[in-house]
Amino acid sequence: MTEEQIANNDSMYSADSIQVLEGLEAVRKRPAMYIGDTGVKGLHHLVYEVVDNSIDEALAGYCDHIEVTINEDNSITVQDNGRGIPVDFHEKEQKSALEVVMTVLHAGGKFDKGSYKVSGGLHGVGVSCVNALSTLLVAQVARDGELFQQEYSCGIPKEAVKVVGTTDKTGTYITFHPDGSIFTTTEYKYDILATRMRELAYLNAGLTISLTDRRVKNEAGEVKKETFHSEEGLKEFVRFVDSSREKLINDVIYINTEKQGTPVEVAIMYNTSYTENIHSYVNNINTIEGGTHLAGFRRALTRTLKKYAEDAKMLEKVKVEIAGDDFREGLTAVISIKVAEPQFEGQTKTKLGNNEVMGAVDQAVGEALTNYLEEHPKEAKMIVDKVVLAATARHAARKAREMVQRKSPMSGGGLPGKLADCSDKDPERCEIFLVEGDSAGGTAKQGRNRAFQAILPLRGKILNVEKAMRHKAYESEEIRNIYTALGVTIGTEDDSQEANIEKLRYKKIIIMTDADVDGAHIDTLIMTFFFRFMPQIIQNGYLYIANPPLYLCKKGKVEEYCWTEAQRQRFIETYGGGSENAIHTQRYKGLGEMNAQQLWDTTMDPENRTLRQVTIDNAAEVDYVFSMLMGEDVGPRREFIEENATYANIDA
Template identity: 85%
Template sequence: MTEEEKINGESNYSASNIQVLEGLEAVRKRPAMYIGDISSKGLHHLVYEVVDNSIDEALAGYCDHIEVTINEDNSITVQDNGRGIPVDFHEKEQKSALEVVMTVLHAGGKFDKGSYKVSGGLHGVGVSCVNALSTHMTTQVFRNGKIYQQEYECGHPLYSVKEVGTTAITGTRQQFWPDATIFTETVYSYDILATRMRELAYLNAGIKITLTDLRVKEEDGSCKQEVFYSVEGLKEFVRYIDSSREHLVNDVIYINTEKQGTPVEVAIMYNTSYNENIHSYVNNINTIEGGTHLAGFRRALTRTLKKYAEDNKMLEKAKVEISGDDFREGLTAVISIKVAEPQFEGQTKTKLGNNEVMGAVDQAVGEALSYYLEEHPKEAKMIVDKVILAAQARVAARKARESVQRKSPMSGGGMPGKLADCSSKDPEECELFLVEGDSAGGSAKQGRNRTFQAILPLRGKILNVEKAMWHKAFESDEVNNIIQALGIRFGVDGEDSKEANIDKLRYKKVIIMTDADVDGSHIDTLIMTLFFRYFPQVIQQGYLYIATPPLYLCTKGKVKEYCWTDQQRQKFIDTYGGGSENAVHTQRYKGLGEMNPEQLWETTMNPENRMLKQVHLENAAEADYTFSMLMGEDVGPRRDFIEKNATYANIDA
């Protein structure tokens, strides 16, 4: 965009475009209502809210560079080269438009349809929410050749907007210090921010996002920095997600069009795996629960592929009925649409409800896929052959499930024999512990509260479903025991489907409890891979947890204390041993089986004392890439990952 176009844009974007919906008072009292939560997730959401404003400027055509900096004091700076927030007088509010944007909830240009056709941001609370949850915030606007500034404390302006200098650039610079009295975590993770910035760069081709961490110095003395920039957008995104899988077809089937007034961008790849990996976005928001755009995509894919296969008489020899699931096995796709007024619904408000979008995506994908198949008959045959194999495997999976249900020794109610169930039948209060090893399982059974805690011991490492054909999971005793115990079914009304049905889930807390060592971590990952690939709804709805048994029992005389970290252990030594390690007796727990039932209950199972880590699906595309890289066939990327992270991780904890 030229400077002249930018200036014209500035003249059309002024105080009259800023509409006020409601005040800011409740944000500090109930922060979780506005940003999701007050842990690490909410802390990082503050950055996303500010960056979303810059992305909106980019989508409107006025910005192509966003700089995000983690400062040495753990504050955040975000600067863009957009038009700059308007600073002229807002008639209704009787103050500068900049002050309105920064101090009034739901005030901003995105509510005025003339300013932004579409805008991102899941909660739509805007930068004023960030301001309210920061002890200090400084805003600088570069506009009209001048620098305007205002500072705030806990959302309250310290002075009126003032000119502090002149400039040749345009844009907005925000710096904020998150309030430690509100957030339980105040240290920013470079990797979490990098993941989101990478995603935004792929979703918005042509926008450069620079992430700098002033807290970390590289060997050459420079600060840690990455630049995220994508020329081809979703084509590069789908290749990144699929980079550790073997490609069935090397082409990316790419669609970038507008149908019925809705911009639709889709990238599709087929690989040799047995999973379906579709990642959908609306206005840069990851719609992890899908919605109408995903339904339109699936409908078009099934219809178009089936018609091509039938027209070319490719299904006659298969002698098996093809279902929608079969067309999506080994598929990786990213769907990104832009909607002026998205309607979100579902458990986590990340399911798109706009009905008009289904037809737009269906039409766009149907047309482009038909054209691709006709133009690439060799690749089309490979895809259809893969579909037929998937159908045959699905039938085998059904037979394996039925066979297992007939043969396996079940306790009352069709449950696995090894399951020690709880007496309560209310899923809301019931917990299932997936416990590594029979000895630890025995301790857990004795130590638990039998009213609401169930125990399922697992023998050894469960099947790595990342490398296995779909039906092989149902031939694995340990995997099948987990599925049976949870009450998960696949398909609805007897229909063959890979879609997990968790309507009859028997426990609303599923807790992975393994040893605090490398083997335990591997088992954690195997179980999480199973959940992510076979029944991700359990993760999406927040039902999956990891137990954290203590690493040490420290004693000095009659004083005993369990320690979960080396820092806690050192504190005990400093407090009771005068800093001398020899003055304190330390017992290192290598495995759960080393604890007696009372200790296991007291440290790891008692809801009043235990520490549970909830498994979040913060970024499904990144999780997809990570699971396929860590658990797949390709050794190279996994080795690089371990070498990069081993220095930071305590691999024995």
């Protein structure tokens, strides 16, 4: 955007740009409809909604710095150096434009094409939704040499917009206190916000985002603070995601262009692993279910690489047929596109449906990749050799996979012998526990409710799929048993490697391991398997981790299970007068140390248990963590474990 265009747009951005689509009444009644849920995810979504407004200013060319602060009382402050929300009089609503933006759902400049070409915000519910779900929100706007302010409570203005000072700056400053009567927790997690801010910095090259946590101070009394800034954007992003893998070629294949009116930015790397890792974004939204932009990318990659290899006569001696999947093995890519009116669909409304985008991405990737391959023949040969190796391995995997299919219940091959199935056959009501070892498996079989709970004992640690070729995974008995028990098939007639979960037999899959380091390792191995081989299970919300207690504390007739060291200390303070010797403590080193009734009461009974759902809120971060934890490089893994050693389990 030229300086003249920016100046013209700036003068046009006023109360008239603010369009109102609907009222706020329903937000407090049904908050989950607007922000996803009222737990940790929804709480952090409030921050993203406010930050999205500032990102929109950056996309339009008016803002290059955003500051996010977690205050001592768990309130949040977001400030930017954009133009500032208009404060002049809104004719239709008969009030200040600031009040309209802050109190009316779907009111904002992003609905006026003259103000913003594209904007983020998955649901577009905007800052008014945050306002409705906050006990107190203070909005300040630096604009036209003055500092304007308005305060709200639960979305209702406490006063009219007023001038509270003068300033030579521009921008918007929002401070909000989430409503504890709506959210199950109001405690912000620094790491969750840091992950998203880092991602936004990569997706918006040149933008600086700082995150400050005033709740945490070091010995010198300095608060915790990180600044995220990326000059190279997606190039740096794909290097970060791939940093734990061995590179096949050192180059990042980078594309930044506009096709058919759609800005397309892509960064590609190849590594020596056996998995495909593609992370796609639309207007900064992580489209974890993919969509038309991903389809366009895959189509272009397969077509272009195949044509190059055939023209260079590299496939003449290859005895196996090469399929689309082979071209993407060992590929890591980040795709970021901007769409004026995105249409989202799918289970979590994170799948792009705009048909016109497919052709735009296909054209952009095809042209750029053709140029790269012609200009880099050495790297091109390494990529094609990797593709041929993948095709050869896939043919070996097909034989191993057919062994899985033959044992599948849908093929009449029966269920695994170790599986204790439940009597109910409705997947919506059924759950399966993947349990470490025969001993704990036996206890779980005795303690379960046979009507809807199935038990599959696993022998020791399952194969680390991060470091194994696919056919090795299919040859593993424990992995075959998981596929067979779940009723999941792999691949179709077109030789795809994708899991088919249409006939999934359980809609709750619960990993139940010991509450120790070995248990945490097994949790991570199983989560890695699902993330790499059956991501749909996680995307649909079917994967959980059981949470067994660490201790049983007794004093006289008083008994209490404790899941954390802090809970045990509280019991000692309450019933032992602070003396550990006055309390009898049983430490559960493994599930097998509990009897069947104890295991049911604490870990399996739906009325009393605590399950932790495994989610993929940020696929790129999860990809990086799994490749780092389960890969070859020891250094980053040791550092991660030391930083997170206080957690009993590592949760995605």
